[in-house]
Amino acid sequence: MEEKPNHKADQKIGKVFLVFAGICIVALPLVVFSAITYAPKEIIATVLETASFDFDHNGKTIFEKYDLISDAYLKSTSTGRTLSQYYSRRQYPGSPPEIPHPVEAHGITLGCLTCHASGGWTESLKKITPVTPHADLESCMQCHVRPVTDTLFRAIDWRSIPPPRLGRSHLPGAPVPIPHDLQMRGNCIACHVGPGTVAAIRVEHPSRGNCRQCHVPDLQVEPFRR
C-alpha cells in the first residue's frame, strides 16, 4: 500500500474514511430514505460520533445516520479525486473514462502503464495516480481518449442509468455486495485500495485479499425463477 501524503487535513479526512469504510462493511438493512441534509461539518461530526457505537447492536442507528451523509461528504477525498469527477469522465456507469490530463499525441501504450500499472505519486501532475484494473491490456488509447474541446458537433439526447448507491447490504452485518459489473474490473484492489483511489469507495481492510469471499456481485438482472 502506498504511503499517504503527510498532510494534516488529509489525516483528518483519512480518519473519517476509516469510519466510513467500517460502516460500509457493517452496513445494515435498507430503510426508507430521508431527504434531510446537513452541512458537511455537522455530518463529519455525526459520523465520528458513531465510532464509539457497538456496530453489532446499534447498526440500525448507524445506518440511518449513514443515510444522512450528504453528497458533499461522499465527494471529498484525500487525493482530490471524488466520485463526482469519477462519473463526470464517463458517459454511463462502466464506460471507459476519458483521459483527464495532457498526453503525448504520438503515443499508444507505453507511457500510460508506467504510472497506471502500479500507481504512486506523479510529480508532473502533483497527483497520486489511480491504478488501472486491467493492466494486462496495453493498447490504452483503444478505449481511453483525451478530449481537446468541450463542444459538441450536434446536440444529443443522451440518458443512462444512475450510478449505483454505495454501501447497501442485504442483511444486518453482512458484507456489501458489488454494485457494478466485473468485466474489465475484476481486480478489486486496483480501485478500492490505496491512496490513489476515490475515498468514497476505498476499503480499509486490504490485507484480506480474497475480496469475493465476502463480496458478491449484485446486478439486479432478472429475479430468480425456477
Add this chain to the structure above:
Amino acid sequence: MDISRREFIKLVAAQSAAATAGVLFPGISFGAWEKLDLSSGRIKWKKTPCRFCGTGCGLLVGVAGGRAVAVKGDPNCSVNKGLCCVKGYHSIQVLYGKDRVTEALVRKNDKLVEVPLKEALDLVAAKMKETIKDHGKDAVAIYGSGQWSIPDGYVASKLFKGCIGTNNVEANARLCMASAVTGFLTSFGLDEPMGCYDDIDHADVFITWGNNMAEMHPVLFSRMLANRKSKGHIKIIDFATRTTRSSQASDKSILFRPQTDLAVANAICYEIIHNKWVNWDFVNKHVSFHKGKTNIGYGIEDHFKFKDKAETVDFEQFKAFLKDYTPEKVEKISGVSAQDIKYLAALYGNPDKKVTSFWCMGPNQHTRGTWINNLIYNIHLLVGKISTPGNSPFSLTGQPSACGTVREVGTLTHKLPHGVVMKEKARQLAAKIWNVPVTNIDPKPTYHTVEMFRALDRGDIRLMWIQATNPMVTMPNLNRYRDGAQKEDRFVVVSEIYPTPTYDIADVVLPSALWIEREGFFGNSERRTQHNEQLTPTPGNTMCNSWQLIEVARRLGYEKQFPWGRETHIEDIWNEYIQFHDNPKHRMAPYKVLQARSGVQWPFVNGMETKWRFNPKYDPAAKGEGFDFYGKPDHRAWIWLRPYEPAAESPDSEYPFWLNTGRVLEHWHSGSMTRRIPILHRAVPSSYVEINADDAARLGIVNGSKVKISSRRGSVKMPASINGRGIPPKGMVFVPFFDEKHLINEVTLDAFCPISKQPDYKKCAVKVERG
C-alpha cells in the same frame, strides 16, 4: 420485427414498477448524463454486432426503459472476447443525436420539406416508373453499402436485378473491398479469407501491410499485443508508408515509398527462392503459376474498359520474372534497405515460424490493388504458410457487413447472390429463387461505382437511390460527382439517419431505422454472420432500409416477389437468401442458430463452423491430403507474376507531395455517426493535415497553422499537425477524411485498379502551401 407503441409503453411501465425500490434510494447525482428514473443495474443485456468497423465485435447493449443505456463487450463472442474500442463502447449514443432524421422529406422549391412517409414512398415509386419509361431500366440505380444489413442488400438486389432487370446495383464496398475480392478470386477462385481471428493466438510473427491496425482494427491489434506480452517471442512488423501508432507499438517499423509495395513483395519472393526457403512439397502439390496483362492503365477516363487474361506459366518463368526484383534493385525503387527486405523474407521463410499477414485499405485502395493482394498470397504460397492455425494471409474489412451484404449477397453490378450475371446457371438459380422469369436478369454488367457516378453526371443514369452511405463525402474527385448529382433531371433518393452532405443534395430523404432499432444481420471479416434483434423502438417514422425497398417494390407491382409480413420479413428474407448458398463451400447457419449465438462462421456444415478453409482437417468441402484449393478448377492456389508499375499520379515539380488519406481511431468513415458521439467528437473535433516537420519548417508551417492543399482537381484548407498522432515521411501529407467541413476528397483522384475498379485514395500529387 418492430416493437409496437403499445408494447413499448408496457415495457416502460413494467420497468418503472420494478424500479420502485430504486426510486426510494436514488443514486448520488453524479455524472454528465441525464438519469433515467430507474434503479441502477436494472437493465437487460442484449447481444448485437458493433455498428462500426469490419472486425465485428460482439457487444452487449444494456437496455432500460426502451433506451440503450450502456455497452459492454460480449464475452461469448470469440471476435473480441469481451473487449471493445472507444467507438464500440459509445456506439449506442449514435441513436440519440437531436438532429436525427425521423420524418420523410421532399425537395419543394429547392427546400427539403417534411411530408408524410407514404407520400415520399409514392413519389419514389412514381419517379422510378417514369424514369424507366422515358430512359430505360438502366437509367435507375441503387447505391448501397457495407453497412447495409444483409436483408437490405438482398432486397435491393432482388428488386433491381431480378424485378426491374438492371444491373445498376453497387455499394460503397467497391471503394474499400473490391481489390480484396478480385485478389481472392484470382488467387483462390473464392472470396473471403481462408483463416480467422484465431490465427492471432497461434502466429509467431505478424507483418502488417500498409495497415494501421492500432487505430483501424484496435481490438485485433490489442489481441496481438496481448499475445506478445504473454508469450514473449512474438514479433510484430509494421510495413507502411507513414509512421503511426501501430509503428510505434510494433517491434520494427519499415517504411516504403507509396506504390512500391509491389516491388518489395516480389523481392521477398526473390529472396525466398534465392535462399531455398520454398516449401516444395506444398508448391508441387498445391500451387500453379500464371501471368496476366501488364501496363493495364488507371481508369481515369470515362468508359474505361479492361479485361485481364490469364496465361499459365511454370516456376522457371516465375523465377526469371523475379530477376528484376533483387533486394538491391528494389532498395532503389522502394527506399526499403536491402537488409530490411532480406529480414522480411527471412521471417516468411523461416520454417519454424508461423506468419500472419494483415492488410486492409493500403493494398486495397491501390491502382494495382488486385496485384498487391496476389503478391502477398504469392509469398504465403511459396512457403506454404496458409490455411493452418497461425499461418494466414488475412485481408481485413472496414465495414460491419462489407463481407456479409456486399460480397456474400453480391450487391455489385456483375454479381448475384451466388455467381455472376454473365453465367447462365447463376441467372437460372437466381430467377428460380426470386420467382422471376430468367430473361429478367441482364447478363451484362453495367457500371461499377466510379463509372456509375460518372454515368449520373453524363445523364446515362437519371435516378439514383442511395442507402446507408455518404458518397458526397467519400467519392474521390468529389467536385465532379457532386455537380453531376445536382444536374437538372437527376433525381436522388437518400435513405438517411442524419443530415449529411449527401442528404443536402437529395430530392427525397427517407428516414431510416438504425442498427439495433431494427432486426438484422452483419457479416464480418472472418466469414462470421452476426444477428441482432430489435432492441429499441424505431423513432418517428423511421423504417428499416429493407422495408423501404419492399414498400417501393410493391408500388412497382412486385407484390408477388415481396410477400413478407412486417413482423417476420427479416427471418423470411434470411430463409430465402440462404438457399443461394446451400452447398458445403458456403452454407450459412439457420436463423435460429444465429439468433442464439454471438456469430457463426460459414461454411456451416453439419452443425459445425469452418475456421480454416481449404484444409481437410477443418473444412468439410476440402478433400484429399494436405490442402484442397477447390475454388480453382485445377484445385490449386494460383501464384501470379505481377510487376511493379508506378502510381496513376506521382509527385512532380508543380505538385510535389504525395497525398495519403484515411481514418483515425475515433471517427468512422464520413463521421456522420461518430461525430455525434460526444466523447469521440471531443477527442478529434476536426480534420487536419499531417505534415513532416522538415517540410513544415521549409514551408514556414507551424503546428495548427492553416495549410492549403491543392491538386489538379480541387483544394482544401485545414490546420497542420506536426509530430502528432501520425508522422508522414518527407514529401507526403496525410489527411483523415471524416470531416464534412474539410472535404479532402475534392482533392483526391478517381483513378482505380483496372481489375477491381476500386479507387486509390492513398496516392495522388498535391501542392502544399501556407493557407
